[in-house]
Amino acid sequence: MRSQLLIGAASSGSGKTTFTLGLLRALARKGLVVQPFKCGPDYIDTRHHQMAAGRASVNLDRFMMSEKHIEEVYRRYAFPADIAITEGVMGLFDGYDGMQGSSAEMASALDIPVVLIVNAKSTAYSVAPLLYGFKHFYPKVRVIGAVFNFVASENHYYYLKQACADAGVEALGYLPKQEDITIPSRHLGLSLDSDFCFEAFADRIADLVDKHVCVDRLLELASAPVSAHTEETGTGLSHRPSGTMRISVARDAAFNFVYAENIAYLEQLGNVTYFSPLTDKTLPPTDFLYLPGGYPELHLKTLSENQSMRDAVRAYLENGGHALAECGGMMYLCRSIIGQDGNTYPMAGVLDQTATMQQMKLRLGYRTLQWGEYRLAGHEFHYSSIVPAENTLPSCATAFSALGRQVDTPLYHYRNLLAGYTHLYWADPASNAWLHHFLEK
Template sequence: MKYHLLIGGVSSGSGKTTFTLGLLRALKKRRMQVQPFKCGPDYIDTQHHTMASGRPSVNLDYFMMSEKHMQELYSRYTSDADIAITEGVMGLFDGFDGMKGSSAEVAHLLDIPAVLIVNAKSTAYSSAALLYGFKHFYKGVRVVGVVFNFVSSDTHYEYLKQACKDVGVEALGYLPKQPDINIPSRHLGLSLENDFCFESFADQIADIVEQHVNIDRLLELTPCNVLSEIKENIAPINENFRIAVAQDAAFNFAYEENLRFLNRIGNISYFSPLKDICLPEADFVYLPGGYPELFLEKLSKNYSMLASIKSYAENGGKLLAECGGMMYLCKHIVGMDGKSYPMADLLPQKATMENMKLTLGYRTLLYNGYELKGHEFHYSHTFPLADTLHSVAKAYTAKGKEADTPLYRYKNVLAGYTHLYWGDSSLNTWFINYLKEK
């Protein structure tokens, strides 16, 4: 690898994702092998990164991963890349506990120089004070340059460049104020396949970045030594271990490294609860989260798939369902239209999109003597029906406060709202033992 950088924001809404996508696509157009990463647990930005760059985007997360695992990930995925681009999370120093878990900590651990994205709307020379603070606050991060967003004119940018010069932070360019380069809502109503023409959007942003940002100078500021790939030995459960993973427009929130881990311990077959008539032959089934609420009628009418999944679970099959996958196992889901749609009828509860309220945050689940690490992000909620299932785990937030986040166990089914991470072999004994249970 020749270059690497972390794109950090002053805060959420600075324009990190827009600039990241534009830079990824611009470098891809230059025929560079671009490896994207994402700080934190986000599984939506990584999908966009992958589409913009043509390479799988990988999460780097201090809460769910060990430092050694993050170093191993970074070295492995960048071993054949020309440049690695890591998008930060929230503001550069925002973590789950002070600076702990922040983009700055990731940059320090992996020795990645940072390029700041600053929202310049309604400000000019005052940005000097902000840049001075970000440059000097924490010596563990090298802020090598800044790109401004929402710049109204060339004159506006001249004031901003003066601020950079007086602080000693290099101005690398800007994104002009344009309403048509905003990414639509990342949740309800966004279908990556149909509702948003991502390819033309990425090309448009790439052209803007090429026109207004000095990419050549950015590369000059972010060289690095070629990394030696760190090997991680993972043994298969057995040569014939069969794994079925749901993957379609309704179920697609899966961490790249989780899938890679599954591929190393067994043989994966992908299936679609929307289109396929039954499960493939499997020793373990994974139902990740996604957008089932956008496809309720189609999911509900695929009777044979619903029956196949219920039969598999009732006969002792191992199945892990997360968030949208867990909703799919409920008796029914009440959609945003207020209608009730029958589902797999495996868990004696209903899920509903009525009175939507966002629930999110890191979670530690204490289960069978193990600590399970993951993240919760959903707008739906569930209600028990006649036969109430009780949680088999105690859940805690990143700061150790008890959380009302259940983990259900029904026969060999584990289901809950938490998106769990098991890609780190030093922290996933719980997962391997679950798979090996008789």
């Protein structure tokens, strides 16, 4: 038996992330092995989860991952832990198409009980019909209790407990309205700034959880069996023995948006070495280069001044080296990036085009890229754009939204480089034939 739960909410902004971080830290402080998960494609919440729990957080996503792969990943990480905590995405039933891709669908598929976080600001007993609706709307989702956020006083919580009793949902506690448990934000999501004192922040929320939430009762209600996983074997590469590739992954303050399972899959293929385009002067010995997304726009001067690394990356690719570059990684390979300050910063110069942070506009959503016979799945989230020019590479793939509408998200193929704005997921054996084809090419 393990404790496992999904933290859902009536709507975005209810405090899922705040409560999740506090609960992860509170349980970790008790000496429990806590395994965090995140519903959906978010790569920033998972980093905060890891900092709060001391274990890598893993994405579970019904658009990018097959049902079999989700179950295998969940069991593999949850089974060795004392408790598995999955943070939901948006409102409990919000998906990319109705309920498809929602936290509720994930909870139903994995049979995980749900604790509902409710924003109690400016409401009291009126939460009763809301709780009743969430409990009974979809019987395959088991709502075992509610935790309230932004509670003004014990008297306020008294009315919320009344509502829970009449709705048939157990009240498990609350977080008081408090300014110092607000997470700072930036334009690409929750802050990862070095001057944000995360440790003290997580401890403050954990103290509130310990004081105001019935943690022992929550664990009791969430107790459920977790089956041992069956290890999947083989990489699918036909001509390359497992474990022989030299894989270099960019990882620093500018490049850090990765899916944990993608890296785990690369580790099946060979030795993964991390390097920094900000501070290192040259690439490690490399058979495959991965440049993930991140915040290159915040480090343009440093990236541009590190000409030794820019030259090394360009030489590697011009000499036929294999590489995958996503979003910020793709921008780094452009001729230059125009920053928010209006200045132009030279970059690696592999792709003969310019990325810009001027006139920023959000591009967001799931993407399917049809590259010849291969289907690539991922997620797009950025404010930058490519400056239109006659010599810009054409896209080698046709892109579609989650609802099947064609969109203009590009995928560039230059020599042995694939690059684009989409953060791709390739750890699922059911859908990663494109990666094998690319590495064998």
